[in-house]
Amino acid sequence: MAGLSFQRSGQVRTDWSLEEVRALFELPFADLIFEAQQVHRREFKPNEVQVSTLLSIKTGACPEDCAYCPQSVRYDTGLEREALLDVETVLENARLARANGATRFCMGAAYRNPKRHQLAAVAEMIRGVRALGLETCATLGMLEPEQAEELKAAGLDYYNHNLDTSAGFYGKVITTRTYQDRLDTLQAVRDAGIKVCCGGILGMGETRADRAELLHTLATLPQHPDSVPINQLVQVAGTPLFGTAPLDPFDFVRTIAVARILMPRSHVRLSAGRSDMSDELQALCFLAGANSIFYGDRLLTTDNPAEDQDRRLFERLGMRPEAAPVPHIPGEAPMTANTRPESRSADSVELREQR
Ligand code: SAM
Ligand code: DTB
Ligand code: SF4
Numbered sequence: 001m002a003g004l005s006f007q008r009s010g011q012v013r014t015d016w017s018l019e020e021v022r023a024l025f026e027l028p029f030a031d032l033i034f035e036a037q038q039v040h041r042r043e044f045k046p047n048e049v050q051v052s053t054l055l056s057i058k059t060g061a062c063p064e065d066c067a068y069c070p071q072s073v074r075y076d077t078g079l080e081r082e083a084l085l086d087v088e089t090v091l092e093n094a095r096l097a098r099a100n101g102a103t104r105f106c107m108g109a110a111y112r113n114p115k116r117h118q119l120a121a122v123a124e125m126i127r128g129v130r131a132l133g134l135e136t137c138a139t140l141g142m143l144e145p146e147q148a149e150e151l152k153a154a155g156l157d158y159y160n161h162n163l164d165t166s167a168g169f170y171g172k173v174i175t176t177r178t179y180q181d182r183l184d185t186l187q188a189v190r191d192a193g194i195k196v197c198c199g200g201i202l203g204m205g206e207t208r209a210d211r212a213e214l215l216h217t218l219a220t221l222p223q224h225p226d227s228v229p230i231n232q233l234v235q236v237a238g239t240p241l242f243g244t245a246p247l248d249p250f251d252f253v254r255t256i257a258v259a260r261i262l263m264p265r266s267h268v269r270l271s272a273g274r275s276d277m278s279d280e281l282q283a284l285c286f287l288a289g290a291n292s293i294f295y296g297d298r299l300l301t302t303d304n305p306a307e308d309q310d311r312r313l314f315e316r317l318g319m320r321p322e323a324a325p326v327p328h329i330p331g332e333a334p335m336t337a338n339t340r341p342e343s344r345s346a347d348s349v350e351l352r353e354q355r
Contacts, residue, residue: 068233228268
């Protein structure tokens, strides 16, 4: 790529200019993928993919108006609402996810923001999931700083809170909370010492300039999110975004590649939308630097590829799941792979069949 130099020899930069990000999007496809592969191979084992499993712990009846979301109370999507699950049901699902080869368990709730008693119940779930040797992630909406601290004290590893799109396009998608509200929650999470999982959704009718702006905002946060989920809109009948013209798949792959280059040490998750993608398109996403997926046939309320389909895809591409880091429970001596309760050793990680 004559004349272009986007990387400063392996440095992690938070000073990207919007022009640099836009220029990456304008590269010829093969040049962009080549650059992204180089970054990926420098920072990660190229054929390893982090595997998370999602569970909706509280479903539907959300007061927010996110135009993509089947869980908003404002849209008739035929979704059955469910109260907060009890701890034992959550732990049963976590055990199953672990038996199937997931290393991170992500609990999602259709809240605008959690109330005190709801947060206490989720903290109990986090303690239980962590004791199973899984990494924990939660996505519960907006958090106050004290709430983030409470989750950290319970042992939460990651908090997912997405910016969803550019600041400019945001108002076309959500009106019930501001972009700044989201940035404030991200700051509370970071300040509490919880790892940040933050990304967006593509295919909502945004432009390439919006996608560049979203990635620019993510890559110029005080620290890059540890995990960057790139979702493709799952179109659900009844939501305002149902019927939006689909995104050119190459633009989806480009966005993954640019995220990989801008945030070289972050896991970039090929997140929602895989059920609508061919194996070949997913392979291109991995080639562009995606190295995390949701595994299991359900996301929160919509379908994800069946486990056997993903196992076949991993086999065909020679990919394998990344081992989980050994968790450290606050207040306890750091555990080793040998002392971790009910742990699996790093070299025994594999995607397994549903039990
Ligand atoms: N209610 C909390 C919140 O919005 O912060 C947590 C759960 S919410 C379902 C988590 C994320 O899921 C949203 O921020 C959005 O990025 C993603 N999401 C929701 N519906 C989606 C859809 N139809 N397609 C793709 N991603 C979606
Ligand atoms: C994220 O970025 N994607 C996940 C997770 N974070 C919580 C959610 C995807 C939801 C897709 C629509 C559904 O299943 O309800
Ligand atoms: Fe509610 Fe989250 Fe869905 Fe928005 S994305 S409607 S906040 S569940």
